[in-house]
Amino acid sequence: MLELIKHTDIDFMKLKKYAFAFSGVIVLFGLYAVFQIYAGRANLGIDLAGGTAIQVRFAQPVAMDQVRQSIAGGGFPEASLQAVSGENIFIIKVSARGKEERMVGEKVVGLLREGFPSNPQTVESVAEIGPAIGKKLRTDAVFALFVSAAAIIIYLAWRFEFKFGVAAALATFHDVIMLVGIFYLLGREMDLLFITALLTIGGYSLTDTVVVFDRIRENIRLRKRSTFSETINLSVNEVLSRTVITSLTTFLACVALLLFGGVVLRDFSLALAIGIIIGTYSSIFVASPIVAMWRGEKMIQVKR
């Protein structure tokens, strides 16, 4: 029998103050990032902020500065440029100015054609999002985040008990905020796919939490230990191996996506991969300790 994690006996409840301190700092930073996003000072994708994004492939290598000059000279000094490593591809973004519905894709492409007549370009994709649609997509995204949080609490409260449900939801919230903070720190673009990753991670990180909670519930029924903290420690140790392995298989799939899935999905799979690690961490170090602190040490019977 091959075992990555042999029988363990780690006192997770004792480690909780370090975990809480660590999580606290990052979550605070994540909240700061959320505030920055709200204030419009983050790298939002044009699908959320409104604007134009163009992906152009040049036939021959070209210096980024030259591309920047020809676009800035044509009246778009605020355009941001991103080169795709290893290929002659540039992603050019022009943000929307206020409420004006501005479709500038054609103009920017025209500038490139004029600026590099001997270096033909292929326009691989154009996305132009008016501010009204950007706003709608933004509110939809926020709404989706709240609805799923509520739905998850309700489901877990029904399957376990209310305090488990809230603790799991808090842990999920922790994961999502942490992921936002890390992406903000890395300066990565946050677009609709990132929101999708947030929701997916929200759902997935619960998988691990549920595995731990199931075991805690079982051990409470069996009365294997006399105090709640001990029960939690026992349960987490018992399921540690499967928690890590389930995450590992999904993590492997995400890494394949990250390395081989192409430009469009790169940030998305990065968010998923980081999220899976965070989710595993939080189900061990965050979710169960919250339940313990809230319920106290009494071993009252739980549902089912």
Place this chain on the structure above:
Amino acid sequence: MGKSIWGRTTLIAVLTAASIILVLPSLTDSLPVAWKEKSPKIHLGLDLQGGVFLRLAVEIDKAIENTTLRYADDARAILREKGIPVLAMAKNGIDGFSLTLPPGDFADRAMKGLKEGVGTVDYTLGSVTSSGATIQARMTPGEVQAIRANAVTQGVETIRNRIDQFGVREPQIVAEGEDRIVVQLPGVKDQQRAIELVGKTALLEFKLVDEGASVEEALKGNLREDDQLLYLKNVEPQTGRATKTPIVVRKRAVLTGDTIKTARVNFQSQQGGAYVSLSFDNRGARIFDRVTAENVKRRLAIVLDDTVYSAPVIQERISGGEAQITGSFTPEEASDLAIVLRAGSLPAPVKIIQNVSVGPSLGRDSIQKGIRAAFIGGFLVIGFMLVYYRFAGLVADVALVFNILFLLAGMSALEATLTLPGIAGIILAIGMAVDSNVLIFERIREELRSKKTVRASIDAGYEKAFWTVVDSHVTTLITSMILFQFGTGPIKGFAVTLSMGVAINLFTALVCTKVVFDYLNARRPMQTLSI
């Protein structure tokens, strides 16, 4: 026990056969025609096959305003016929106007004449003083409502007509809400042309040039009330440079594009420049005949969407009901112009508020990379399970293959759209699919450690892990359902593959793998288990 094994095996066999029948048409083209054409298929999203997604905002207020102005013109014409002078006409909101009459006994006669006309405008007599009278006119709410509804449905119809003539396979043009139109053009190559074709209002008008008006004064803003300043577009054939010359024309169009019967592309023999020739229907031909007869030696401007394409001098009366639009067009431009003129103008201008275009090369690239990532991810997961759980891992791996097969079959059956994030959803589902088996196998290992028999351990493992598996799947299902509800196209694709993958996994991980173990245990209980 023996019987239920066969029952379950049969179920799995039937599902597998059905799945293969469903999936094959999406994977290969070399199938019997009847099979290929009748069976549902997985569609590729615009991000994978390339194409254009447009969301248009219909400027309905503009349509209402235009109709109001037309009614105002009609009202003046009626009054003119009855010999009632009109001092001034003023707009009053988007759906109303007012007419000022000179002093005298005109008011009552005017009201009588106007009310005999169309019933879609309400006229009320305003103040009657010694200095004159005003008549207030407002469109009825029913008429405004009709214009609103028509602006979108007619717009959808017109755009569909244009796209059909342009030639796009399986275009989707639908109204969205009260004032939006969503246009999806999969696989279209010449994207910029397609976008222009969709977005053009294509309102063709023939307007007389006001020869008496001074262009210099007009540029300063001094314009007669019934005149307007437009620009004549001229393209230098050699250099391709476009110049714009200001020109003053009458506001009132003598003829509009809705009287066009056909429009064709023609070529001038010498320079090879393309132009569009029009022929009018009977009504249009009659009006054109009258207008040209009345205005010989004057200029007639041909105006498309407020740009003057040419303003030729009318040399003589034109009776054949034919006209030409010249303007140094390229063959493509002329062909597109002919299309929009045949399909008719949009009842209201549209504004593109969202445009997502993906070139065919990027789409191909995305598919290749997505499939490669799926295979690599799949092999990583399959390899890991084999190494870690040996025989049991093999069982889980086979179940994983079934999982993917059923997922693709389900998508074919529902004719779901596969997008790039959808491929990511499949890859993620692959990673999550074995999770259920990990939970079960770990539980079996635990039971084995407590010195139970192999058979009892397997049964206990499946039984005790059941609810854990269900619980952990349901949370993922909840979030993907919500993503499906709120997500846009590509993200919907992600929600579809992830949620279907996870739901199907409940069956493959819990039922399919258990059958294998039950079968091995059926005749003689297993003594050892490689797990």
